[in-house]
Amino acid sequence: MCGIVGAVAQRDVVPILLEGLKRLEYRGYDSAGVAVLGGAADGGARSTLCRLRSTGRVAELEKLSRAEALAGRIGIAHTRWATHGVPSEKNAHPHVSGGVSVVHNGIIENHDELRARLRAKGYQFASDTDTEVIAHLIHSNLHSGTSLFDAVRASTAQLVGAYAIAVVSDGEPSRFVAARHGAPLLLGLGEGENFAASDASALVQVTSRMIYLEDGDCAEVALGSVRIIDAKGAAVERPVHASQLSAAAVELGPYRHYMEKEIHEQPMAVANTLEMVSGAQSVSAQLFGAEAERILGEVDSVLILACGTSYHAGMVARYWIEGVAGIPCNVEIASEYRYRASVPNPKALVVTVSQSGETADTLAALQHAKQLGQRYSLCICNVPESALLRASELRFLTRAGPEIGVASTKAFTTQLAVLVLLTMTLAKVRGRLSREREGELLLSLRHLPTALQNVLHIEPQVKMWAEKFAQHQHALFLGRGIHYPIAMEGALKLKEISYIHAEAYAAGELKHGPLALVDKHMPVVAIAPKDALFEKLKSNLQEVRARGGELHVFADQDTRMTGGDGIQVIRMPDHAGLLSPILHTIPLQLLAYHAALDRGNDVDKPRNLAKSVTVE
Ligand code: M6R
Secondary structure, three states: OOEEEEEEOOOOOHHHHHHHHHHHHHHOOOEEEEEEEEEOOOOOOOOEEEEEEEEOOHHHHHHHHHHOOOEEEEEEEEEEOOOOOOOOOOOOOOEEEOOEEEEEEOOEOOHHHHHHHHHHOOOOOOOOOOHHHHHHHHHHHOOOOOOHHHHHHHHHOOOOEOEEEEEEEOOOOOEEEEEEEEOOOEEEEOOOOEEEEOOHHHHOOOOOEEEEOOOOOEEEEEOOOEEEEOOOOOEEOOOOEEOOOOOHHHOOOOOOOHHHHHHHOHHHHHHHHOHHHOOOOOOOHHHHOOOHHHHHHHOOEEEEEEOHHHHHHHHHHHHHHHHHHOOOEEEEEHHHHOOOOOOOOOOEEEEEEEOOOOOHHHHHHHHHHHHOOOOEEEEEEOOOOOHHHHOOOEEEEOOOOOOOOOOOOHHHHHHHHHHHHHHHHHHHHOOOOOHHHHHHHHHHHHHHHHHHHHHHOOHHHHHHHHHHHOOOOEEEEEEOHHHHHHHHHHHHHHHHHHOOEEEEEEHHHHHHOHHHHOOOOOEEEEEEOOOOOHHHHHHHHHHHHHOOOEEEEEEEHHHOOOOEOOEEEEEEOOOOHHHHHHHHHHHHHHHHHHHHHHOOOOOOOOOOOOOOOOOO
């Protein structure tokens, strides 16, 4: 989704801004732009506002700025993912009003009303965006004697909706202003130079010292200082964090795509996430925070809120939590829950699951739950200091490392690993986990990285299947029980990057409708672990075969299933019992990846999608 970078320095900031935008490319965007106070290659010492924008990749913008010899010592830059107005140069940020220039992430809900007021004052609009309203509003509040900082504060007070903004003005060439409400924004502290960005990865090349702005904060960023005023107008000091993010962690290395890298990083990502229990004989509630022992003892049920792949992790967890810990567990799509008249249970543990920790719907769902009086919250998330983590009482940071590919892979398997720990802890607190069972499960978790590595070895076989899938327009994914959400995740992966229409069904549901779709042109993927439902699943597969459907079965080694007429089988190396859904995810990720490659798609940046969905 949209990305922001801002910089003020005693050197040319254009390379810093462009490098920052490149590091934000993974979030998904359709156009990019930069504005500096400077101009031509004079070292940027002048204070003329110069703006360049282009559709397409940041590389285009870079070419343009080289051709124009753009340089400046203060500037802002943006990658845009269209919401209001089509992707085009005129809609790309920064937007300007006189000498004021603004970049914005989020959505301004009262933009129509503000636009009408500004038009009445004589402002003319050059774009279809909600952001241009902010530029004119700040300009209209910039009376003589008013600082940019005060004009921004007066303007943000009139905005309804979500925003993270960075603003420069030619009237104040040595400082820029950054403000946020409902969309992430952080400051980066350098030596005699300072920065702002929507994501720490944009600044990894210039600093590791970060300040995460809180909702309602407005910051003035100058060469040697930053000043922050909070939502109530009080001057505040926010803590400085040392970011652990290294430049190497966000580089491709020997891989062709981030998705390929991230699929292959899963053994290590899971091992890192489980490090705290790697030598332990037992699980402890402390894993989830200092108050976890008390809270997990008080809760009587679990409500999981999430979107997309993270929602699928929640669906898997429901089988674990109800089956092992024996307490009721509901899982809801965050965007549905936040607008549904639900019956709150103040004793439920509200668990949000999110890779980014910034997904607008999940964040709003958590806020909604709190407003309903649900006071116990736990967040499982991959991004330190993200909004969701900060808004939650209990937290578990997955240690998957930065996930850049839009298709979520290692975030999912690490979320599942943590959800197993949560299940064990809930069961233990309730006296439903014997020492023996606890030991067995910890042993399986310790073996999990090796088991994942073994599954990766089946990649050549999956690649051969993918070649055939790439030629189809549709596919069905079937699973039963705890592997039904894994089938859903497989279908989501395939459609999001290969653009093949894919649906997942609980295999027992086939005969209630979708069987009508099955013929020899419909490839059907089945997830067939050796569990209690295996024989039932085999009957469902017969129903498919009887209609000519081509079956592609991922079966556990001990099922002894073999291929035959219209049935192809890939045997999974390990049988993992309770952890089986984690292993069965891998071949589905590989299938989607290779099918997308065969179709010539941009695997890491699929069309229309963004990595962090920070708007509703
Ligand atoms: O950052 P989150 O986990 O909250 O993101 C939720 C979804 O947007 C995300 O999982 C999405 O479905 C992925 N692109 C799927 O691969």
